[in-house]
Amino acid sequence: MLEAIEILLSQGTVYVIIYVYLFYLALLESSQYFSLFKRETVLFSSYILLLFIGLRWETGTDWLSYKELFDSLELHWSFLINVYHFDIGYVLFNAAVKLFTENYTLFLLINSFLTIYVLYRLLIKISPYPNLSLLVFYSTFMIAQFMGSNRRMMAMVFILWSFYYLYQQQKRSYVLMLILAFLFHRSSLICLLALLVPYRAFSVSRTIVILFTSLIIGILQLPAKLVEMSGGYLSTIVNNPIVEKIVFYSETGEEHLVTSTGSLLLSTTLAIIKRSIFLLFYFYVMKKNVLDRLTQYIYNIYVFAFAGYLFFIGSFFQMLTAFFAMIEIVLIGRMYSYSSSKDKIILLILIFFYGIFQMLNALNIYPELYLPYIPFWSDIRR
Numbered sequence: 001m002l003e004a005i006e007i008l009l010s011q012g013t014v015y016v017i018i019y020v021y022l023f024y025l026a027l028l029e030s031s032q033y034f035s036l037f038k039r040e041t042v043l044f045s046s047y048i049l050l051l052f053i054g055l056r057w058e059t060g061t062d063w064l065s066y067k068e069l070f071d072s073l074e075l076h077w078s079f080l081i082n083v084y085h086f087d088i089g090y091v092l093f094n095a096a097v098k099l100f101t102e103n104y105t106l107f108l109l110i111n112s113f114l115t116i117y118v119l120y121r122l123l124i125k126i127s128p129y130p131n132l133s134l135l136v137f138y139s140t141f142m143i144a145q146f147m148g149s150n151r152r153m154m155a156m157v158f159i160l161w162s163f164y165y166l167y168q169q170q171k172r173s174y175v176l177m178l179i180l181a182f183l184f185h186r187s188s189l190i191c192l193l194a195l196l197v198p199y200r201a202f203s204v205s206r207t208i209v210i211l212f213t214s215l216i217i218g219i220l221q222l223p224a225k226l227v228e229m230s231g232g233y234l235s236t237i238v239n240n241p242i243v244e245k246i247v248f249y250s251e252t253g254e255e256h257l258v259t260s261t262g263s264l265l266l267s268t269t270l271a272i273i274k275r276s277i278f279l280l281f282y283f284y285v286m287k288k289n290v291l292d293r294l295t296q297y298i299y300n301i302y303v304f305a306f307a308g309y310l311f312f313i314g315s316f317f318q319m320l321t322a323f324f325a326m327i328e329i330v331l332i333g334r335m336y337s338y339s340s341s342k343d344k345i346i347l348l349i350l351i352f353f354y355g356i357f358q359m360l361n362a363l364n365i366y367p368e369l370y371l372p373y374i375p376f377w378s379d380i381r382r
Helices: 002-011 013-028 034-054 063-072 077-084 088-098 104-126 130-146 150-167 171-184 186-196 204-219 222-237 241-251 264-288 293-311 316-325 328-337 341-365
Strands: none
Touching: 002 013, 002 341, 013 034, 013 130, 013 341, 034 104, 034 130, 063 088, 063 104, 088 104, 088 150, 088 171, 104 130, 104 150, 104 328, 130 150, 130 328, 130 341, 150 171, 150 186, 150 293, 150 316, 171 186, 186 293, 186 316, 204 264, 204 293, 264 293, 264 328, 264 341, 293 316, 293 328, 328 341
């Protein structure tokens, strides 16, 4: 851990500066005067993040495969061949941008602008503390998820909106967001399970039962074995990219799951501890307050994500729960609004160290792909 901190401070200064800046805004956000400028500060921070994602060069996972797709894409019917390996929405998006430019940096800027703007609109709408939400997003999801997969980051923000529309019972908008997410990342189809999430918050006892049961089932590896059997059977009768994905995920064992600790057991244990600490805080807030219905629903999605993480321990399917888990950035902002001044300070301290840990965790998995951050104008190449 100390070595990882030393590397971050020496080679990842820009990551630290952005984190400190976002934390400072989250700290100020609680003051009544600063709340008048909440929208403006979140908008400015969003611009910083979209530039940070869009101006990078050879930084982040899967860089080469996405750049090769954009560079090799030819604007005639044959480009649909790429759909087999990439998702059709993402291929069409590449084709649309390439009608106007062949500059990959401009493509990344457009990609990051659309994603961050859609996220910004959601946070302004449903997070009482959007600067705090943006801080958690940066440390927990942006570095690990958004700087590694151009497709995944667009799908994840569409899924967040789909949860909101599902709660509002705006069926057309919900279906539209789900279709958009699916077009950019087929695995987002797992979020159809959100239809099973109730609106009324799980009680503390029910939450514990759900999570404990999921943990036991996950340890026994029953879901992974069942999916492997189903995928194997379907692959014999259906030739489809989605089925191939199911087979790939089910056959990819824990030895292929890369973790920053080098141990899947240790990494999973730490992840469970981190989630449990926040869950205890949520229990505390729920005991002292009557939550509004939207917060209750968002809390249930978070519990659903946590249960899914435990359910698929040691399986690649564990990664798919990130589509649900990203609701955490909204939940923290809403739970924070119910907290007293003293509790807000405790939560901010918790979030500060949690964020640092998450940032170290994300950067330490593939340090050679993230450190140092390389802007497109730099002479440095990996």
